[in-house]
Amino acid sequence: MKFRTFALFVGPSVLLMFLFIATPLISVLWQSFHLTKPVFENVEVETCTPSFTGQTCVTENKTRPKLNKEGRIIEETQFVGLQSYRSLIEPEKTLTALSSGNWSQIQNIDFWKALRFTLTFTFITLPLVIGVGFAIALAVNNVLKALKGYVIFISLLPFIITPVIGALSIRWLFIGDGILTAFLEWWLERDIALFAQGWTIELLMLFYRVWHSAPFAFVVLYAGLQTINQDSLESAIIDGANRLQRLRFIIVPHLMPLIIFIALIHLMDAYRVFDEIVGFSSQAHVISLQWLTYDLLTPDDSGSRSIGRASASAMLTMVGIALILVPLLRRTWRDHHEA
Amino acid sequence: MSIKEPVEAFSSNPLEVILGPFTRNQGKGLSLLDMILGGIILYFTVKLVIDWLPKKVRRHSPWQQEWLGWMIGTLFFGIAAFFLFFFILPNLMVSLNLWIGTLGKPLLGLTMEHYHAVWVENEFYRNFINSLIVTAGVVAISLSIGTLAGYGLARSRTNLAFGILIVALIFRALPHSVLVAGYLPVFMHSREILEPIFGSSAPTLYGQPWAVIAVLVSINQPFTIWMLRSFFQNIPSELDEAARVDGCNHFQAFRMVIMPVMWPGVITTGLFSFLLAYNDYLVTSLLLDAQNQTMVPAISGYFNRETTTTDQVEAVAAAVSITAPLLLLVLVFQKQIVSGLVQGAVKG
Numbered sequence: 001m002k003f004r005t006f007a008l009f010v011g012p013s014v015l016l017m018f019l020f021i022a023t024p025l026i027s028v029l030w031q032s033f034h035l036t037k038p039v040f041e042n043v044e045v046e047t048c049t050p051s052f053t054g055q056t057c058v059t060e061n062k063t064r065p066k067l068n069k070e071g072r073i074i075e076e077t078q079f080v081g082l083q084s085y086r087s088l089i090e091p092e093k094t095l096t097a098l099s100s101g102n103w104s105q106i107q108n109i110d111f112w113k114a115l116r117f118t119l120t121f122t123f124i125t126l127p128l129v130i131g132v133g134f135a136i137a138l139a140v141n142n143v144l145k146a147l148k149g150y151v152i153f154i155s156l157l158p159f160i161i162t163p164v165i166g167a168l169s170i171r172w173l174f175i176g177d178g179i180l181t182a183f184l185e186w187w188l189e190r191d192i193a194l195f196a197q198g199w200t201i202e203l204l205m206l207f208y209r210v211w212h213s214a215p216f217a218f219v220v221l222y223a224g225l226q227t228i229n230q231d232s233l234e235s236a237i238i239d240g241a242n243r244l245q246r247l248r249f250i251i252v253p254h255l256m257p258l259i260i261f262i263a264l265i266h267l268m269d270a271y272r273v274f275d276e277i278v279g280f281s282s283q284a285h286v287i288s289l290q291w292l293t294y295d296l297l298t299p300d301d302s303g304s305r306s307i308g309r310a311s312a313s314a315m316l317t318m319v320g321i322a323l324i325l326v327p328l329l330r331r332t333w334r335d336h337h338e339a
Numbered sequence: 340m341s342i343k344e345p346v347e348a349f350s351s352n353p354l355e356v357i358l359g360p361f362t363r364n365q366g367k368g369l370s371l372l373d374m375i376l377g378g379i380i381l382y383f384t385v386k387l388v389i390d391w392l393p394k395k396v397r398r399h400s401p402w403q404q405e406w407l408g409w410m411i412g413t414l415f416f417g418i419a420a421f422f423l424f425f426f427i428l429p430n431l432m433v434s435l436n437l438w439i440g441t442l443g444k445p446l447l448g449l450t451m452e453h454y455h456a457v458w459v460e461n462e463f464y465r466n467f468i469n470s471l472i473v474t475a476g477v478v479a480i481s482l483s484i485g486t487l488a489g490y491g492l493a494r495s496r497t498n499l500a501f502g503i504l505i506v507a508l509i510f511r512a513l514p515h516s517v518l519v520a521g522y523l524p525v526f527m528h529s530r531e532i533l534e535p536i537f538g539s540s541a542p543t544l545y546g547q548p549w550a551v552i553a554v555l556v557s558i559n560q561p562f563t564i565w566m567l568r569s570f571f572q573n574i575p576s577e578l579d580e581a582a583r584v585d586g587c588n589h590f591q592a593f594r595m596v597i598m599p600v601m602w603p604g605v606i607t608t609g610l611f612s613f614l615l616a617y618n619d620y621l622v623t624s625l626l627l628d629a630q631n632q633t634m635v636p637a638i639s640g641y642f643n644r645e646t647t648t649t650d651q652v653e654a655v656a657a658a659v660s661i662t663a664p665l666l667l668l669v670l671v672f673q674k675q676i677v678s679g680l681v682q683g684a685v686k687g
Contacts, residue, residue, distance in 0.1 A: 005491075005588075005589045005590075006491050006495050006497075006499075006500070008491075008590075009487045009488060009490060009491025009589075010487070010488045010491040010492060010500075010503065012484045012487065012488070013484050013485060013487070013488035013560055013564055014488070014503065016484065016553070016556060016557045016560055017506075017507065017510060017557055017560050017561065019557065020518070020522075020553060020554055020556075020557030020558070021510045021513065021518060021557055021558070021560075021561075023521070024517075024518050024520075024521025024522055024525075025513075025517070025518075025521060026521075027521045027524075027525060028517060028520050028521040031520070031521075031524065036524070152673070152677060153669065153673055156669050156673060156676060156677070157666070157669060160614060160665050160668065160669055160676070161662060161665055162617070162618040162635055162661055162662065162665065163618060163620075164618075164620050164635055164638070164639075165635070165638070165658045165661055165662055168638075168654075168658055169658070172655070216680060219677055219680045220680055223680075267512075268511060268512040271512075271514065272514045272515065274514075274515075274516070274620075274621055275620055278620060278639065289514070290514045290515070290516045290621070291516075293514075293516035293517070293519075293520055294516050294519075294621060294625070297516070297519065297520060297523055297625055298625070305523070307520070307523065307524050310520045311520050311521075313520075314514075314516060314517040314520040314521075315517075317514050317516070317517055318513065318514070318517050321512050321513070321514065322512075325509075325512055329505070329508070329509070332505070332508075333505065
């Protein structure tokens with residue numbers, strides 16, 4: 001294919017990605033070093049009120065935002081360097097907390113709190129999702145072949161359901177005196193409040209995410225299991241390999257590319273954890289990096305959005321995912337060049 | 340739960356939740372006659388869908404595109420069933436139940452009033468229409484752009500093509516909040532920024548459905564081109580080479596040879612685009628204003644309120660309303676979804 005035709009085919013897509021993915025990144029980088037705020041002016045205002053003896057006049061100095069000719073607030077943007085980053089990370093507070101070895105103090109800073117949760121969430125769900133998906137795939141492949149259709153249908157539901165609503169449905173089961181909490185209370189004969197502290201919410205979130213993503217791993221690995229060379233499995237049986245050995249030396253190596261693919265996709269998706277926070281309304285206890293940026297972007301009580309800090313948090317989020325993905329991407333690149 | 344009075348929906352006795360005596364005593368619910376007649380009609384409707392509809396669709400599909408026929412067929416059927424079960428049958432049953440007497444007394448407590456409250460009083464249909472616009476736009480645009488790019492990438496073996504794919508993969512990893520942080524200030528001030536170019540007709544992009552569509556299409560683009568590329572790689576390249584030998588250029592070959600055989604892959608990719616647009620919370624909630632929301636962000640209004648039990652039941656009703664189309668989707672397109680998951684993995 002000539003370059004010109006190739007460019008015509010790929011052009012629109014590349015242009016869109018450039019316009020709406022690459023340029024926003026640049027503008028985020030720029031915003032994170034700048035601060036936009038309205039220009040204020042000092043005005044002397046004289047207010048007079050009628051009184052019994054005539055007029056009482058009070059003059060006072062007021063600061064108010066400057067307006068331009070059309071009545072819009074004039075805003076100015078200035079370079080503030082690392083100020084947004086600093087107000088996000090709060091280095092002094094972090095350092096004192098670190099030197100005194102006080103972990104809970106670091107957890108008071110939103111950014112570290114979010115980072116801690118995002119990373120633990122990502123790396124705990126990763127093996128669970130792959131493990132559960134693999135187990136279901138093996139079970140369906142070996143024992144439950146007849147049930148294949150039903151298992152796939154049922155497992156597709158959590159994968160396809162809107163994440164916010166999926167999280168909500170779990171929450172409704174466990175909240176206050178939901179069905180399952182009532183059952184647990186009756187069973188353990190004690191009061192249970194699953195939404196009163198951070199770690200129970202986190203457990204529920206982990207559970208939800210595994211329930212949501214394991215079907216994907218299951219479907220992919222099940223398809224992979226169908227492509228395994230039956231001859232090598234049979235010769236392994238003849239050589240006296242037991243189930244575990246067959247699993248370890250034939251099946252897992254064969255599925256390795258798929259497992260890496262699932263890990264890659266899962267790392268990307270789990271690092272983006274956000275819908276769970278919304279669904280569980282867990283802002284008070286647990287937040288994630290994406291939620292932090294989202295929260296900074298939503299208008300606060302006075303209607304202003306802290307764009308600078310949101311951009312700083314977005315940049316740091318991006319650096320995080322880049323660091324996580326570099327080893328996997330390098331592997332993909334190497335595979336391509338070998339092939 | 341969403342079809343009961345709040346008193347029962349939160350009852351600690353599971354039997355009460357199912358039978359709903361409180362709702363029943365209010366005279367709302369299904370009588371024995373309702374259940375028998377409804378069951379019979381439901382049975383025939385399902386039978387009609389399974390036996391009669393496929394034949395009709397196959398015979399009358401426009402331009403030999405069966406999927407188009409299916410879409411039109413299901414749409415008509417859905418509307419007809421909606422009117423039958425929600426307007427004609429209930430009204431008919433009210434008079435029938437009165438006429439028959441004791442057998443017409445409600446047996447199973449049931450009420451649709453929360454759905455009525457959500458859809459009619461709280462104007463949830465507006466959010467539904469917004470969702471419809473956004474998802475339809477995203478699917479249509481991302482597919483038409485994505486198929487072209489996917490085909491180009493599948494047929495090119497240059498380093499540039501591979502580079503584009505790797506960059507797309509990196510873009511796929513970006514959290515959406517990062518991108519939205521880039522859009523938001525630009526979109527809000529787009530009027531002033533674009534004024535020098537477009538003059539006084541420069542639009543404010545914030546709150547515009549088509550701006551959201553463009554954003555979602557671009558966010559979805561990396562995934563779309565990866566998936567479509569692997570589908571196109573499965574179509575043997577001898578097919579379009581033969582067409583080229585016969586004197587077609589690349590575009591003609593694409594239109595006449597590839598397009599007729601690419602529909603399974605396109606439908607699968609379209610499903611995933613649909614899911615992304617339909618399920619999105621972050622982008623739509625930040626880029627559209629509160630009066631103009633799609634369904635999923637709109638539901639947060641319900642569950643954040645949740646002060647009374649009625650609110651909670653209404654939240655459940657809204658959640659069910661959002662989930663129902665997805666359930667239907669899995670039923671109809673199960674095979675395509677599975678093939679899409681597998682395709683992306685095995686080839687990607």
